[in-house]
Amino acid sequence: MAAEQLRYRPTVRTATPWALGVLLVAAALALQTQLYTGQARTVTAIFMYVALALSWNLIGGYTGYASFGQVVFFGIGGYFTAVAMTHLGWSFWVALVASGLFAACYGALVGIPLLRLRGHYFAIATLGMAEGTREIVTNLPELTGGGGGITLPTVGAAATTPYLGNDGFYVLFLALAAIALLVTGVISRSKFGFALRAIHQDEDAAAAIGINTTRTKVVTFALSGFLAGMVGSAYAFQQVTIYPERLFDVEITVLMVVMVVIGGSGTVIGPVIGAVALQFVSEWLRQNYTDIHTLLLGGIIILAVILLPQGLANYVREARRTGEYSLLANVRRYRL
Amino acid sequence: MNTRVLFVSVVTVGALALTACGSKGEAGPSAGSGDTLTLGASVSLTGKLAREGTLTQEGYKLCVEKVNAKGGVKVGGKTLKLAVSYQDDTSKPDTAAQLVDQFNDQGIKLILGSYGSANTEAQAAVIERNNQVMVDSSGADDKIFAKGYKRTFAVLSPASEYAASIVKALADLASPKPTSVAFLSADDGFSKTAADGGVAAAKAAGFTVTGPELFPNGATDVSSALNKVKGSAPDVIIGSVHLAEGVAIVKQVKELGLKPKAIGETVAPPTPDFVTTLGAAADGVLGSSQWTKAVSGKDDYFGDASAYDADIQKAFGHAAGYHNAEASAACLALVLATEKAGSTDPTAVRDALAALDVTTFFGRVKFDATGKNVTKPMVVIQIQGGKAVTVWPKDMAEGSLVWPALGS
Numbered sequence: 217m218a219a220e221q222l223r224y225r226p227t228v229r230t231a232t233p234w235a236l237g238v239l240l241v242a243a244a245l246a247l248q249t250q251l252y253t254g255q256a257r258t259v260t261a262i263f264m265y266v267a268l269a270l271s272w273n274l275i276g277g278y279t280g281y282a283s284f285g286q287v288v289f290f291g292i293g294g295y296f297t298a299v300a301m302t303h304l305g306w307s308f309w310v311a312l313v314a315s316g317l318f319a320a321c322y323g324a325l326v327g328i329p330l331l332r333l334r335g336h337y338f339a340i341a342t343l344g345m346a347e348g349t350r351e352i353v354t355n356l357p358e359l360t361g362g363g364g365g366i367t368l369p370t371v372g373a374a375a376t377t378p379y380l381g382n383d384g385f386y387v388l389f390l391a392l393a394a395i396a397l398l399v400t401g402v403i404s405r406s407k408f409g410f411a412l413r414a415i416h417q418d419e420d421a422a423a424a425i426g427i428n429t430t431r432t433k434v435v436t437f438a439l440s441g442f443l444a445g446m447v448g449s450a451y452a453f454q455q456v457t458i459y460p461e462r463l464f465d466v467e468i469t470v471l472m473v474v475m476v477v478i479g480g481s482g483t484v485i486g487p488v489i490g491a492v493a494l495q496f497v498s499e500w501l502r503q504n505y506t507d508i509h510t511l512l513l514g515g516i517i518i519l520a521v522i523l524l525p526q527g528l529a530n531y532v533r534e535a536r537r538t539g540e541y542s543l544l545a546n547v548r549r550y551r552l
Numbered sequence: 553m554n555t556r557v558l559f560v561s562v563v564t565v566g567a568l569a570l571t572a573c574g575s576k577g578e579a580g581p582s583a584g585s586g587d588t589l590t591l592g593a594s595v596s597l598t599g600k601l602a603r604e605g606t607l608t609q610e611g612y613k614l615c616v617e618k619v620n621a622k623g624g625v626k627v628g629g630k631t632l633k634l635a636v637s638y639q640d641d642t643s644k645p646d647t648a649a650q651l652v653d654q655f656n657d658q659g660i661k662l663i664l665g666s667y668g669s670a671n672t673e674a675q676a677a678v679i680e681r682n683n684q685v686m687v688d689s690s691g692a693d694d695k696i697f698a699k700g701y702k703r704t705f706a707v708l709s710p711a712s713e714y715a716a717s718i719v720k721a722l723a724d725l726a727s728p729k730p731t732s733v734a735f736l737s738a739d740d741g742f743s744k745t746a747a748d749g750g751v752a753a754a755k756a757a758g759f760t761v762t763g764p765e766l767f768p769n770g771a772t773d774v775s776s777a778l779n780k781v782k783g784s785a786p787d788v789i790i791g792s793v794h795l796a797e798g799v800a801i802v803k804q805v806k807e808l809g810l811k812p813k814a815i816g817e818t819v820a821p822p823t824p825d826f827v828t829t830l831g832a833a834a835d836g837v838l839g840s841s842q843w844t845k846a847v848s849g850k851d852d853y854f855g856d857a858s859a860y861d862a863d864i865q866k867a868f869g870h871a872a873g874y875h876n877a878e879a880s881a882a883c884l885a886l887v888l889a890t891e892k893a894g895s896t897d898p899t900a901v902r903d904a905l906a907a908l909d910v911t912t913f914f915g916r917v918k919f920d921a922t923g924k925n926v927t928k929p930m931v932v933i934q935i936q937g938g939k940a941v942t943v944w945p946k947d948m949a950e951g952s953l954v955w956p957a958l959g960s
Contacts, residue, residue: 354739455645510598
């Protein structure tokens, strides 16, 4: 795969994915005109998870560092925005970018020690880091409102930025997902992206061929934090009142991981497919099987992971190369 | 090449799926058309509020059954069958709010609240934007009603009454009267508002007040908060808590050697699990409740409180808790207001709710300008011999207060 991509030819073929990316965003904008305002909100949640899954994919998929604390950036971004708008009277737009930067700095700071760990140890350490950060946020009630939550100013004189409404947030979250997609697309084709893949495959070998692994990992962690932080910021503004319990909910991390794994980790389009599919299925199940929807969703996830352990994007790529489309053969090839 | 195929398939599948979803919701006034009145209810059937959410749904279901047994909802010369569209919000405020939006797309404008203050608060904001109307069955935090919302009405007493009612009961009944009260509280919006209400009532009644000391929501170890109040040797310890923290307080008060004359707790003591978990240690503990079967008042649909209890027992096989009752009462208030409005138009129903003043099995339902039901008192119970006995207000009391409550 890497060899194929290294043969760089600026042709119609290499330009096509970019054009399709633009088309995808245009299709999403066109779709908005066909939706009721409540449905727009439901689709907005899909965009949010697309952006989050793409952010996790950078560190967890390309680099192979399974962060189980990714929600920390989401939470920190949300709380930074809440505090900046409530106590400092910042405009949302300034807070949005600042939240991303703040989350990136936080990622770099905790990344320097944590990214020395590998595998399970890294996963556990990031999990602990997220839980710890939530406790800190909960225990600063003067600043964050503590467990009782904090309400962003969206009405009256205190409102620094007019509330965007369902239609506005649709465009905002779509833009965030598009930015995450663009960043992933650029990285995937860049030398930096190949450095990440090299670290994933064999970190010592990567270091031996001259990749500064520590710097590369920290930059990636910070970048994924930047993306997730901006998403958290937009989420906080959308929800108006936020609570540490939800903003640092480990379930959000788990969803990101599941979406990336099902869609295909370490690919550009995989997390998008995973996020759209999982959100769509879970929403559909909830509306149609109110009593047993979580059970059904769990079953579908298990089935997907058994049949497509490498994720849908990677499965299609391999199947096209080998001509072997059988799912059973796929299970045999990847059996644990 | 592969990437291209994937892009194309994603675009097509995504667009198709979402267009399909777009044609599903009818924005027309389906809620009032035909011969059915459909209310929307986002309930917490899964997630951490699943237990309370299920009890809420039971309350709504019994209401539908009772209203339809009487023929239905009489609206402007027509009689409509009552139906509720249930959706699971998985105990998350963002989903609960999203579901209100989805109901709006389907033309469902009359909404019954989800469980808990966080969910209700998120819903209330959407209700206001969409010009829907909601009767809240369990979101008690006063914060919800301090935002100038005009379309959310709560049948239950506000959070500020939860601990305050225990204080009032003690001031009223305990003899010799205790002099000092220490407050402990879980660190969530509802519990903190409840604790603050208790502190205000205690100061007004002339008690010496310590706290509130906070611990995390769901804590099973509250010893550090108890150690902080131990020095002042309070006569009464009042916890603004849920079940887990409530159980922890009773256990650890003993373990740490505190000797209060009474422990009072919001929310936890009236739930059956409280007695089951603590056994004899639960005896004497005071609790506040939105409703018990000793509450006075009756209506044409449910009868009185003990008839309601019997109906829940028959339909769901357990005694009626206040979570059931407040849900049924919310549904009943919405039905009565719709009949009074003579229309299913949400603004007409809103105006009828604002003017509503009825007596029900749940007590009196009458809303103030902010949408809170301030006319209904909360009841205070005491665990006596493993049973929750209503001891206050005096006119509803099933038994008298045992004092000192902890007998030490």
